[in-house]
Amino acid sequence: MxxxxxxxxxxxxxxxxxxxxxxxxxxxxxxxxxxxxxxxxxxxxxxxxxxxxxxxxxxxxxxxxxxxxxxxxxxxxxxxxxxxxxxxxxxxxxxxxxxxxxxxxxxxSTLALKAFKVDQDFLPLHPAPGNGPDMIFEFDDFVIVVEVTLTQSSRQEAAEGEPVRRHVAEIVDHYEQHGKRVYGLFLANKIDTNTAETFRIGVWYRPDDSRMALRIVPLTLEQFIHLFETGFRINGRLDYKLLEQVLRDCLVESNNDAPEWKRRIQQQIDRTVQRLNSIT
Known part of the structure; x- marks a missing residue:
């Protein structure tokens, strides 16, 4: 046999x-x-x-x-x-x-923290590689470029203002040919007002001097965690369309000066969380 x-x-x-x-x-x-x-x-x-x-x-x-x-x-x-x-x-x-x-x-949420290699306070366990954004999330119609920093005070704008804008601009150049909107999401323990001002203006110039308008929203880690946890508690997920709408609503308020924009961003987060909680 x-x-x-x-x-x-x-x-x-x-x-x-x-x-x-x-x-x-x-x-x-x-x-x-x-x-x-x-x-x-x-x-x-x-x-x-x-x-x-x-x-x-x-x-x-x-x-x-x-x-x-x-x-x-x-x-x-x-x-x-x-x-x-x-x-x-x-x-x-x-x-x-x-x-x-x-x-x-x-x-x-616990598994997501492990996947993103951050701890329970959303602080990175390892430094991100240089010459590129920390994370990129691509959806059907848009892309979110996520940058996370530990810097605070005026050092934050000096350390992050140029590289964050450059990284977002590079992604815009890559995806605009595919017709996808690109947003930058900047996360920090505290947002320095000078950093907010840099992203509020949101401008980058290419080598040929052509002007590019960038859409970058600065959020504190506390704001993002509040939004993230509420979405998962109510719906079992943070809906990506809701996240885009939050970013769009925050960008609408960017015609205010930086201190007021920061206050308006907080109000947008509070309204979104309140709206999610009203679903239950």
């Missing part, structure tokens, strides 16, 4: 698994949800990771997730051998229940 060779498919699942491990998805979920480690054969974190990989690689419905894992090498994905039958809809459903009871938005 000839030996049979079982072929196991890997595809993008192994890469995605490593990304999950990089942000400590399993450990974070296990630490934040209530579960019985003695009675549970698979931890909630492992089950949620299995769901994430399924969603990103195959999109099978809950009751067919086990089929997705029939041709995968589970030991490469989870560092332990898992039978596909262990990933049935009842087991996965219980993991989702644990996540719901722990308030999913809190779990997601």
């Amino acid at each position: 000839s030996d049979q060779i079982l072929t196991l498919h890997v595809g993008p699942s192994q890469l995605l698994s490593k990304l999950c491990d990089e942000i400590e998805l399993e450990k974070t979920i296990n630490d934040l949800v209530k579960w019985d480690s003695v009675r549970c054969h698979l931890s909630p974190g492992t089950r949620i990771k299995a769901l994430v990989l399924n969603i990103l690689c195959s999109g099978k419905p809950l009751y067919k997730v086990h089929e997705f894992y029939q041709t995968l090498d589970s030991e490469m994905l989870f560092d332990t051998s898992i039978s596909p039958d262990q990933l049935n809809d009842d087991a996965l459903g219980r993991a989702l229940d644990y996540l719901h009871e722990a308030e999913a938005w809190k779990v997601y």
Whole structure:
């Protein structure tokens, strides 16, 4: 009788698994949800990771997730051998229940902080690479360039005014040919008024002296966290269209002088948070 060779498919699942491990998805979920480690054969974190990989690689419905894992090498994905039958809809459903009871938005916020490599106060764990923005978020119709700084007082404008405008201008030049709007989002513990004035004017000149108008909004970390956490608490996410509207509303107020613009930005954040809270 000839030996049979079982072929196991890997595809993008192994890469995605490593990304999950990089942000400590399993450990974070296990630490934040209530579960019985003695009675549970698979931890909630492992089950949620299995769901994430399924969603990103195959999109099978809950009751067919086990089929997705029939041709995968589970030991490469989870560092332990898992039978596909262990990933049935009842087991996965219980993991989702644990996540719901722990308030999913809190779990997601913690994972987001790990993914962005910042701590609980939104301070970076490692310095950003030079010659480029800290983060770029591309959506269907627009792009947000995010810059985060620890500098304060007058040093802030001197250290950040030119590089932030330059980074945003470079992204504008890249995306304007695709018809996408570009916004700059500048985050700091405190916004120095001179920094606000630089971004309020929002001008950059290309090497050929052509003038470029930039859309950059300075927010304090407290303002952004307030908006971010309220969005996740109410809707389970911060809607990207809502975020763009907030940026647009703040930019409308930029015809005021810098001190007044900062006050108007705070008012816009307060109104948005109040509007979100009224949904409940």
